[in-house]
Amino acid sequence: MNLTLYVWRQKGPQDAGRLVRYDAQDISPDMSFLEMLDVVNQELIGRNEEPIAFDSDCREGICGTCGQVVNGVPHGPRERTTTCQLHMRNFKDGDTLYIEPWRARAFPVIKDLVVDRGSLDRIIQAGGYISAHTGGVPDGNAVLIPKDEADTAMDAAECIGCGACVAACPNGSAMLFTSAKVAHLAALPQGRAEAARRVCMMTEEMLGQGFGNCSNHYACEAACPKGISVRFIAKLNREFLKASLR
Ligand code: SF4
Numbered sequence: 001m002n003l004t005l006y007v008w009r010q011k012g013p014q015d016a017g018r019l020v021r022y023d024a025q026d027i028s029p030d031m032s033f034l035e036m037l038d039v040v041n042q043e044l045i046g047r048n049e050e051p052i053a054f055d056s057d058c059r060e061g062i063c064g065t066c067g068q069v070v071n072g073v074p075h076g077p078r079e080r081t082t083t084c085q086l087h088m089r090n091f092k093d094g095d096t097l098y099i100e101p102w103r104a105r106a107f108p109v110i111k112d113l114v115v116d117r118g119s120l121d122r123i124i125q126a127g128g129y130i131s132a133h134t135g136g137v138p139d140g141n142a143v144l145i146p147k148d149e150a151d152t153a154m155d156a157a158e159c160i161g162c163g164a165c166v167a168a169c170p171n172g173s174a175m176l177f178t179s180a181k182v183a184h185l186a187a188l189p190q191g192r193a194e195a196a197r198r199v200c201m202m203t204e205e206m207l208g209q210g211f212g213n214c215s216n217h218y219a220c221e222a223a224c225p226k227g228i229s230v231r232f233i234a235k236l237n238r239e240f241l242k243a244s245l246r
């Protein structure tokens with residue numbers, strides 16, 4: 001496949017940045033999107049030009065490190081798929097692709113396609129943990145948890161912290177991410193002890209980090225590679241209301 005790429009190049013946080021045209025040639029449909037960028041980077045390095053900076057780690061769709069906006073869609077056109085798991089067979093020979101970083105006030109661009117997602121880490125630091133001693137594996141298994149509650153916790157725990165929900169939201173809201181973390185721990189008995197404090201602390205931190213409010217567009221759910229449901233936002237709101245009444 002031969003493709004025309006317009007890639008966001010930005011030397012650093014203070015640089016204005018711009019889209020730069022590149023030709024990606026002889027790309028295998030079986031390559032992942034990141035492997036396609038690796039090929040483009042090899043050519044740039046061969047020409048003594050600066051390679052395109054982008055984030056990746058596991059390349060298996062589980063770590064949440066990768067993330068690019070492809071033709072205006074966070075993680076690209078395939079539903080429930082991270083950029084690293086997006087294969088070039090999802091595009092056509094001759095396509096033109098616009099590749100940009102996550103765009104949100106709380107995610108400043110560091111370089112090219114790399115953004116600082118430390119704001120999500122700070123939400124976790126504010127309350128995304130438990131202090132109960134859970135003991136070893138046998139102790140953990142001694143606490144019986146109803147199946148539907150365990151399923152809810154596992155569904156919420158699927159969030160990989162990629163930030164696509166924020167990039168997709170017209171308000172740059174981190175409600176889906178925060179709600180997944182709050183719901184995950186609130187669904188389990190080990191997490192209930194601190195549930196009220198947790199939801200207040202994480203919500204306050206979320207607002208302090210410059211994320212916007214949820215505006216019910218549901219763009220977050222549509223962009224989420226793990227299918228995190230907006231029903232967790234409703235759960236976050238209920239947890240917050242309960243904590244406020246106390
Ligand atoms: S809720 Fe989905 S889109 Fe948002 S950070 Fe978690 S996995 Fe990524």
Ligand code: FES
Nearest residue numbers: 057059064066084
């Ligand atoms: S690199 Fe780990 S999810 Fe994409």
